Amino acid sequence: MTLGIRYMLISIVSFSLMHLCVKAIPEIPVVQTIFVRSVFSIIFCYIAIHQAKVPMWGNNKPFLVLRGLVGMFSLICFFYSIQLLPLGTAVTIGNLVPFFTLFLAFLFLKEKIPHLKWLFFGISFLGVFLMKGLDKDLSTVGIALGLCAAFFTATAHFVVRTLRDTDDTAVIMFYFPFITIPCMLPFIFTAWKTPDAREWLFLLLIGITTHVGQLFLTKAYKHEEIKNISYVYYLGIVLSFFYGITFFGEYISLKSSVGVGLVILGMVLNILA
Numbered sequence: 463m464t465l466g467i468r469y470m471l472i473s474i475v476s477f478s479l480m481h482l483c484v485k486a487i488p489e490i491p492v493v494q495t496i497f498v499r500s501v502f503s504i505i506f507c508y509i510a511i512h513q514a515k516v517p518m519w520g521n522n523k524p525f526l527v528l529r530g531l532v533g534m535f536s537l538i539c540f541f542y543s544i545q546l547l548p549l550g551t552a553v554t555i556g557n558l559v560p561f562f563t564l565f566l567a568f569l570f571l572k573e574k575i576p577h578l579k580w581l582f583f584g585i586s587f588l589g590v591f592l593m594k595g596l597d598k599d600l601s602t603v604g605i606a607l608g609l610c611a612a613f614f615t616a617t618a619h620f621v622v623r624t625l626r627d628t629d630d631t632a633v634i635m636f637y638f639p640f641i642t643i644p645c646m647l648p649f650i651f652t653a654w655k656t657p658d659a660r661e662w663l664f665l666l667l668i669g670i671t672t673h674v675g676q677l678f679l680t681k682a683y684k685h686e687e688i689k690n691i692s693y694v695y696y697l698g699i700v701l702s703f704f705y706g707i708t709f710f711g712e713y714i715s716l717k718s719s720v721g722v723g724l725v726i727l728g729m730v731l732n733i734l735a
Contacts, residue, residue: 466685469678470694476675478553478701483664483671484541485549485710490661491653492541495668496534497646502669503676504639510632520633522625529621529634530641536614537642539607546604548712550703554722555590555608557699560732562616570620582732589724600718622683631680638676699726 484495511518520526543552561583567573590609593600625634657665706712714722 464685466682467694469682469685471697473675473678473682474694474698475701476671476678478698478705480668480671480675481544481549481553481698481702482705482709483668484544485705487657487661487664488545490655490657490665491649492538492545493646493649493653494655495541495665496537496642497650498665499537499669499672500639500642500646502666503673504636504643506673507632507636507639511630511636514630514632516630516633518633518636520629520637522628525621525625526629526634526637527641529618529625530637530639532614532617532621533638534642534645536611536618539614540611543604543608543611546601547608548714548718549706549710550699550712550714551593551600551718551722552604552608553702554699554725555593555605556611556615557696557729558586558590558609558612558725559616559619560729561586562613563619564732566616566620579732582728584728585731586725586728589721589726589728591721592724593718593721599715619679619683622680626684631677631684634680635673635676696726696729 487495508518540552540556543556546552547555564573564575564579564583568575590605593605622634703714706714
């Protein structure tokens with residue numbers, strides 16, 4: 463197992479715990495959760511930059527700002543989808559990242575994508591549409607937000623791959639909270655809910671697990687090609703269904719399972735192709 467894959471495994475486990483914590487505090491507004499998580503993150507990033515003794519503002523500033531923006535949009539969409547959908551379903555849709563990454567490579571790098579991969583792409587998206595078509599209880603808005611989250615996450619990964627040759631990991635991570643905090647601040651004054659002790663604990667865990675996940679995700683993409691670590695995403699899907707069943711009693715319906723199965727089938731075939 464390569465170092466990049468090990469880093470990716472740590473990242474996926476950390477993010478799955480973050481998803482669990484977000485699902486556990488539905489009473490806390492999403493913008494507040496993101497704001498608090500970003501405050502923790504900017505502290506961690508500042509310490510890391512100070513220890514690394516690198517320029518805080520980085521070198522490739524346009525792409526660093528873009529990394530912050532798409533990361534923020536991804537988190538907003540994904541956190542809302544977690545609240546609107548069963549955890550396993552939300553994470554399954556959110557893990558369509560590899561397909562959007564291929565699409566971005568085709569669009570901007572003019573990479574040739576084999577016809578089979580486009581077919582597998584279609585199978586997964588057919589599964590997403592069948593989820594809603596067969597199970598009327600699933601939130602249409604939640605599914606749409608999950609797809610948007612996957613797209614923005616793929617864009618963030620794409621940008622990180624560009625930044626790995628110009629900027630330090632800590633600087634790349636710093637721009638996410640640096641952009642997110644001022645964007646979330648206006649909403650905090652109208653949406654703030656004072657957390658109780660339990661909710662503060664989960665907010666703290668969200669901050670820690672997200673930072674660890676981002677740190678090792680960035681390290682993974684610095685040490686390994688995207689195509690070689692994409693399959694690790696499936697661990698996050700398995701963990702999300704486990705958490706959903708164990709902690710929230712979210713048993714996936716037979717109707718939804720058809721769509722979920724097609725999404726996963728398309729992703730597996732894409733990796734094996």
